[in-house]
Amino acid sequence: MVKMKNERVPTGIYGLDDLMGGGFRENTINVIRGGTGVGKTTIALQHSLNAIDHGEKILFISFEMSEKQILRDCIDIGWDDIKNHIEKKNLKIIHIFGEDLTFPSLDLAEMIKTSLPPNCKRVVIDPLTYPTFYSDKENRKSLSTIFQELRKVGTSLIVIEEPANGTDNISAMPLFLADTVIHLQNLGFGELYDRTLRITKHRGSKHGDSLYPYSIETGLGVVVQASEKQIERVMPKNKFDALFNDAIEKTRNKGAIGERLSKKIRVLQKNWTRDEDPSSVLRLVLREESKNK
């Protein structure tokens, strides 16, 4: 059963939660997409280890690297704890080849169900290599089936490799099925805005829509370096409270419609992150709603 409470799951990526309203939402599918060498696997491992540090268990499905390779990479980046986590069964790594799955959606969903350690609500898949998995006709249905099963389990992080030869294949991927999509890029000039992260989608939640530079630091992993102004832009502003309250006041004496409208305005007030005065938006809403009398 999917929980209705709007709880947040920390991403484990330094500097990212502030830009995403506190992190991923519970029981959601969160996709990290990007080309080779942008740090997708680092994010997958960083998220996994952070969750374990917060008392969670992780099922890590690797379609590329073996457990041995993952261990070596983690140790190289300074995350030696991974050995203990595997021994204590807080982290379960499964290494499979996509080509070995006969019916990808059914096989993968079944494998996730049967492999989940007790009390495990987090699944990480690295990478869900799309072209290997699906025919054009079945792609949406297959992915949708996997995602539905994963949502029942809890919160999942899925890494998707962007093809190096352009965007033809990735554009066909039904990313709209995911709840959150984060796009990583690396232009390769070695400048601040070469390695960038963009939150392209974060369903049901406010999020930053700028281009954020990030770096990969040994010991820490991925660090998103948003400027103070960029962070400020995603924080709710209370300087316009008087305007919102005034608008709510105007909804009174409008019966049930007024009550519903005041509710909407309160939600807008809580989530108003812009520096611009909301007057014109409020005026428009009040005018439109008064037409429906």
Next chain:
Amino acid sequence: MKKGLEETLDDLYEIEGVEACILYRIDGVPITLRAHGYKEHLLETMFWLEKQIKNVLWGMNKEGLANTIFYFRNNRILISPSSKSTILVTITGGEANQQLISLETLRATRIIEECVT
């Protein structure tokens, strides 16, 4: 480091006659911008810029140009590369002091280069 970049754009934006200043990445993705609220003609210019930045840069590189100026309606659009991966675009109105703004844009590109490299 990034504060310097934001402040540089703030300073440029405060000059009278500057309608917008936008820092783009060379692939046309806007990094940060300063603009006065919603203005339809600015939006049109920004859509154009996002599509054309790559081509303009290619042309500038081919011809060895330090900067390029376009005129749209009443606006002057100054495109100045600020580092290997960034481009500063300053959009000004017809009555602006163009010489001052060109100099300030050049100064800003140097600071931006220091910030991002």
